[in-house]
Amino acid sequence: MSLAEWLQYLEGLHPQVIDLGLERVAQVRAVLLPNIHTPVILVGGTNGKGSTCAYLEAMLSAAGYRTGLYTSPHLLRYNERVRIAQIEVEDVALCAAFAAIEAARGEISLSYFEFGTLAAMWLFEQAAVDIAILEVGLGGRLDAVNVFDASCAVITSIDIDHTEYLGTTREQIGREKAGIFRAGHPAICGDIAPPKVLQEVSQRLGALWRAIGEDYRYQSHATSWDYHGAVTYLNLPLPVMRGDYQLSNAATAIAALENLAPGFVVPEIAIRQGLQHAQVPGRFQMLPGLPQRILDVAHNPHGAQALASNLAKAPVAGKTFAVFAMLADKDIAGVVAAMRDVVDVWLVAGLDMPRGASAAVLRQVLTEAGVAQLKILDSVPAAWTLACEQAQENDRICVFGSFYTVAAILQLISG
Template identity: 55%
Template structure:
């Protein structure tokens, strides 16, 4: 066995090491991570829920985590990407994993991997589950990073799988239409276990794969549904009906995610009992940064990671449902390989002025490209170009009156820059104020 430890063995040293370990940031396939999992003897005995989907994965994981915590379970939750600290990706008992826990996990994986070159995400996925095993959690919630079928998370055997939505994103890896993408996401389904889909137009490929492998497919609008009420929302399935409070996360679209979560909790009630009261508590206390997150008043400052058209339409809906007396100023930056025109098209009717900059990432779109996309959709809106996202935000603050609002959106990197600017923790424990 050959093992090469990083020059410094603190968390920063390990992260720099694993980022450089594999020549590609993304390499689809399960062979490498499965081989190392076997060498580690990593066979979790606790129930695992896998969450995939184009949008809504983070919200679904957070709501499920919150409900099971309300029920008294020790919950492990693995999500990505992070905003400010890598530790945000791994929560145990609702608390971010400490540096020492992650370092110990990275060391164990490095010793076991031999010559196998893992990607950053593969290394991190194994470390997350290794940490949860060590912490003896009662249940783990694992968010898929990309797709589903060939994602590192999929080497673990779930007791329930959720696909929140299927839309166009990451098409270089997943395919050019919803049918191709749906098939990839359906790869997290398993024979004989609940396979929940929250997309109101589930691709035929997803349904066909579930039937082919004998998964227990549960579709929103068919096996379960929701109905908004004056005092909350009503969840219905053939066996249960609950009147529940609106989730603490803003947006009507969150009811799709919440319905999937309640359906999962119901499906798993024999192995993870939870009551309607636990559901109520969990939905009311859930917190998740970067999803229409209000973090300042007068003027309002809202952070949203919307980075594809599907998410941008949800953002546009939220902006329309929460009007302000004054103007809406955008601080906007995206990655070049995303559908920038599609995102701008969705949000442009709700924006009065744009402050744009290249995000601090190698894949960031240039300011000229961003400006061209904005002007194509909103030719009459003022557009200002800035050296970086933080400068764009500061200028927007200077321009905004107390009745205005600033919406920061376009990517996780865009939101993370402003979180650092505002000294906001990336942890969901610190809710918007």
């Protein structure tokens, strides 16, 4: 089968899109990958996971290590999810991995994400990478990536999201995310005010707790920043990825690297190079030209607050147009509340998919929040087109609300 045919097959293979639990995937892993030789860094958290993974990949690669990187979701192509030596894996390799899993699973049913996770690790083992970086899909304790033991576990942040699966409080969600910690191995926490349960779980397991603000910290300057941890790096270049929160993500990546097994040495020059090369599409991504156009996958209140802060710190002379669409199972009101004061005109569209919020639902939330300047469009591309028509050079356009929202615009502008 082609990759497109495989993906279509996987989408209909399992009765539930999200089916947390490790029993089924662990059974298949025991057949497919009975012995794992690759050290693994697991990266979990509510926001900042993708960026932190990118810093880890870029810094380790600059130090000469052959990396494997598994992230989700993708924006335009499934291949974005699996990278070896910083290069997206080709279709033929993914198809071979899927075929190996299909042969190994027998009658065991796997979800789309579980299939993809096993495929990524199978490819990393086949390629004999030096280290694998796996991004947690949802939660941690019961997420498919947790079937692999972490040589180092990273939690970037904890906020309220996926409440139907993880709980309704930061403590409950923190307990789920702490499930990736392992005894005797580093547990790196990048949340400046973490739920107490994170450190409690770390101590109970005997993991090596390292927290931002306690064991490592950073200090920003106008054109550089400093890192203070087991070692100190002064006057580091600002990350290519924009936003104050990127310093926290970068510092957390550095903390993870300096706490890896002694066999991994990442010199300062590699850290500097990594900061200047790590990029992830859709994270405060600025398109060239005027008016200013920003793409950000912010889809929960925490992410929206960070986006709003970035916009407020760099005001434009004109108006800010929002191209806005979200999934129905997200905290739409919380995102609107975070962005309301930095957006002048809202151009709103529904997402035409099973989990997508309709334009009518979005309009109701915006109206209840006191937003007056809004217009409903038939689709995200239509909202983008209108924004581009109406925005002047001193205005800006900000696309946010979902990975699907940003993906629609990237697809449009890439032709």
